[in-house]
Amino acid sequence: MRKLDTIIRDYHWGSRTALAELRGAPSPSPAPEAELWVGAHPDDPSRLRDCGVPLDRYLAANPAGLLGPGSLAAFGPRLPFLLKVLAVDAPLSLQVHPDREQAATGYAERGYRDDRAKPEVLVALTEFATLAGFRAPAATAALLDGLAVPGLAPVRAAVAAGEVGEALRLALTGTTGGLVAEVAAAAARAPALAHVAELAEVYPGDPGVVAALLLDAVVLRPGQAVYVGPGVPHAHLRGVGVELMVNSDNVLRAGLTTKEVDVPAVLSVVDTRCGPAAVLAGEVDGPLRTYPTPDPEFRLHEARPGAVLPGGGPQLLLCVNGSVVVRRGGDEVVLAAGESAFLPHDEDAAQLAGEGRAFWAAVNLGA
Known part of the structure; x- marks a missing residue:
C-alpha cells in the first residue's frame, strides 16, 4: 500500500473553504479550489508520497503486478477509475459525456480529450444540488406553461410532443439573449x-439557461448519490461530494461556461x-455502504472502521473525516x-480501523 499526494485543481466555480478544511489547510484558500483528484489520469496524476513518483508512471512499470490480471485484461495497463472530491460554490457547465463507442470515434476523428467514456457517480458530503437527466415531459410542459x-x-410544443431532443436543440440553438432575460x-x-x-x-x-x-432538479442529502451515465445531460449547482468515474476527462459542453462549447457534439451524443438521473441511497452491509452502478471499471463504497475490503484488483482509499488505519x-x-x-492488487483483504470515514474505490468486474 502506498500513501499518495493528491492534486488540487483551481476553477472559478470552486470553494475557498471546503477542500482547505477537508485537508486541514489554511482557510480560506488564496483562490477557489474546485477538485481534489486521486488517481492516475495523465493530466494530473497523484504522486507516491515517499518518493514523488507519479502514480501513472509507477503503474506502468509493473501493470500486471499492481493492477492484477483481471483489471489488466479488461481495461489495459492503466488504472480504470478516477476518484475526486468536488467543491461547488458556483454552477458548473451544462455538459454530457459520450459512451464508449462515441468516445473512441470522437478521439480518433474529432479531437476528444480521451478515448474512453466518463460515466460517474457522486455521493453528497453536504447537501448537493444538481441538474441531472430530463424531467418527465408532462411536468416540463406544465412548468413552461406556468x-x-x-x-x-x-420548446413547449416539442416537449408536449415527446420530442425532448428537439426541445433541447431549440433551447440551445434558437434562444436569444432577450428570451433568456x-x-x-x-x-x-x-x-x-x-x-x-x-x-x-x-x-x-x-442559451443553457x-x-x-x-x-x-435534484437536491441530494448527505449520503445520497446520483449516477450520471453516458449521454445524460447534467450541471452541478452547489455542494461538496465524492465522485468516482472512469479514468477519463471527456466532457462535451452545451453552455453555462466560459470554456469551449460544442452544441452539435452534445446533440449527437x-x-x-x-x-431523470438515478438517485441512490446506497446498500448498507455493516460498516460498508455500496453505491451500485452498471460500469465494470468502478464501484464506490463508503467505508467505516471495521470494514473489510476484499482483495483483487487495484483500489484507492480516501479519508474524508477523522482518521483511518x-x-x-x-x-x-x-x-x-x-x-x-x-492499494495494489492482492488477493488478501484489507481491514479498516480508526475513528474516521473513508471512500473506497475498486473495480467492478462482475458488472
Missing part, C-alpha cells in the same frame, strides 16, 4: 426555479430517453482527512 413566456412556445425574470418569481434565475445571473444571455428548464498483511497505512492511498 412561466408564461411566449418565446418558449416552440425573459426566462430569468419569470424564474425569479417562481421559488421552484430559483436555480434557473441564479444561472441567468451567472451566465446572462446563455433555457435548456436548464428541461432538466430534473445526448440520450433523450434517459429521464488500513492494514493488509503486515503493512499498515494511516490516513487523516483529505489523505489517500493506493
Whole structure:
C-alpha cells in the first residue's frame, strides 16, 4: 500500500473553504479550489508520497503486478477509475459525456480529450444540488406553461410532443439573449426555479439557461448519490461530494461556461430517453455502504472502521473525516482527512480501523 499526494485543481466555480478544511489547510484558500483528484489520469496524476513518483508512471512499470490480471485484461495497463472530491460554490457547465463507442470515434476523428467514456457517480458530503437527466415531459410542459413566456412556445410544443431532443436543440440553438432575460425574470418569481434565475445571473444571455428548464432538479442529502451515465445531460449547482468515474476527462459542453462549447457534439451524443438521473441511497452491509452502478471499471463504497475490503484488483482509499488505519498483511497505512492511498492488487483483504470515514474505490468486474 502506498500513501499518495493528491492534486488540487483551481476553477472559478470552486470553494475557498471546503477542500482547505477537508485537508486541514489554511482557510480560506488564496483562490477557489474546485477538485481534489486521486488517481492516475495523465493530466494530473497523484504522486507516491515517499518518493514523488507519479502514480501513472509507477503503474506502468509493473501493470500486471499492481493492477492484477483481471483489471489488466479488461481495461489495459492503466488504472480504470478516477476518484475526486468536488467543491461547488458556483454552477458548473451544462455538459454530457459520450459512451464508449462515441468516445473512441470522437478521439480518433474529432479531437476528444480521451478515448474512453466518463460515466460517474457522486455521493453528497453536504447537501448537493444538481441538474441531472430530463424531467418527465408532462411536468416540463406544465412548468413552461406556468412561466408564461411566449418565446418558449416552440420548446413547449416539442416537449408536449415527446420530442425532448428537439426541445433541447431549440433551447440551445434558437434562444436569444432577450428570451433568456425573459426566462430569468419569470424564474425569479417562481421559488421552484430559483436555480434557473441564479444561472441567468451567472451566465446572462446563455442559451443553457433555457435548456436548464428541461432538466430534473435534484437536491441530494448527505449520503445520497446520483449516477450520471453516458449521454445524460447534467450541471452541478452547489455542494461538496465524492465522485468516482472512469479514468477519463471527456466532457462535451452545451453552455453555462466560459470554456469551449460544442452544441452539435452534445446533440449527437445526448440520450433523450434517459429521464431523470438515478438517485441512490446506497446498500448498507455493516460498516460498508455500496453505491451500485452498471460500469465494470468502478464501484464506490463508503467505508467505516471495521470494514473489510476484499482483495483483487487495484483500489484507492480516501479519508474524508477523522482518521483511518488500513492494514493488509503486515503493512499498515494511516490516513487523516483529505489523505489517500493506493492499494495494489492482492488477493488478501484489507481491514479498516480508526475513528474516521473513508471512500473506497475498486473495480467492478462482475458488472
